[in-house]
Amino acid sequence: MLELKTPQEIEAMGVTGAFIAELLDDLAGRAKPGVNLLDLEERARDLVAERGAESCYWDYxxxxxxxxxxxxxxxxxxxxxxHGLPHDYALRDADLLTMDIAVSIDGWVADSARSVVVGVPRPEDERLIECTERALEAGIAAALSGNRLGDISAAIGAVATDYGYGINTEFGGHGLGRTMHEDPHVPNTGRAGRGLRLQPGLTLALEPWFACGTDKIIYDDDGWTIRSADGSRTAHSEHTIAITDSAPLVLTRRDHNAVPAL
Structure with missing residues (x-):
């Protein structure tokens, strides 16, 4: 079932989204060579606790x-x-780090992910991150009331194809609101003009992620961390958005617009 949100509920999700944007900014600034992943996890826990938010990942x-x-x-x-499990690992120069977090504030969830390069970047990593970001923006631009879900997926997939990256369809975007995962599923590729018609009040997490060399994945022994099957570098960008009767709202940006009437 789809749960359409009211303007007031979307505004509440925007409060959560703005906090997530601030948290990711904070962690991105701390992601330097020598910093341990467990230190970033501890910082995230502290910020979540200070804000009075609830983690959507804990006990997931x-x-x-x-x-x-x-x-x-x-x-x-x-x-x-x-789903990278934080562990005892000190970041190294040129590591490509993806940070993904979802929290709830006053019962309303937002979800966002960002990839950054630690230290001196490699051009191929910058290109990969750029692809996920452009794919995300293309998906957002297609998220217009009256369009179809396939329009979002097709827009995301077209950018990946232009860059020459494969597209995995096992994991993608999703609805969210009161919980982290709601209907519908949003694949990172699809056919324009197909699928669910987008309506004002629908809230979605769009999350293009690609690997340089393959669209296949493998799991670590920890049962969580998903890697490219060929060991090639990966990147992931995600925003929570709301469909309105005009332009889509990006709720996980600090500067997301005021909520218009639906």
Whole structure:
């Protein structure tokens, strides 16, 4: 079932989204050579607790995981792209770090991910991150009332194809609101003009993620961390958005616009 949100509920999700944007800014500034992933996890926990937010990841136990997740943020390095389990690892120069977090404030969830290069970047990593960011913006631009869900997926996939990256369809975007995962699923590729018609009040997390060399994935022994099957570098960008009767709102930017009437 789809749950359409009121303008007031979207505004509440925007409060959560702005906090997430600030948290990711903070962690991105701390992600330097020598910094341990566990230090970033601890900082994220402190910020979540200080804000009075609730982690959507803590005790998360989906069918693909191994036991409940006992961290507040996913930290994935280099060939790891999704659900990276924070562990004792000191970041190195030129590491590609993806940070993904979802929290709830006053019962309303937002979800966002960002990839950054630690230290001196490699051009191929900058290109990969740029692709995920451009794909995300293309998906957002297609998220107009009256369009179809396939228009979003097709826009995301077209950017990846232009860059020459493969597209995995096992994991993608999703609805969210009162909980972290709601209907519908939003694949990172699809056919324009197909699928659910977008309506004002629909809130979605769009999250293009790609690997340089493959669209296949493997799991670490921890049961959570997902990597590219060929060991190639990966990147992931995600925003929470709301469909309105005009332009979509990006709720996980600090500067997201005031909520218009739906």
């Amino acid at each position: 136990a989906p069918s693909f995981g191994r036991g409940p997740f006992r961290n507040v943020i996913c930290l994935s390095v280099n060939d790891a792209v999704l």
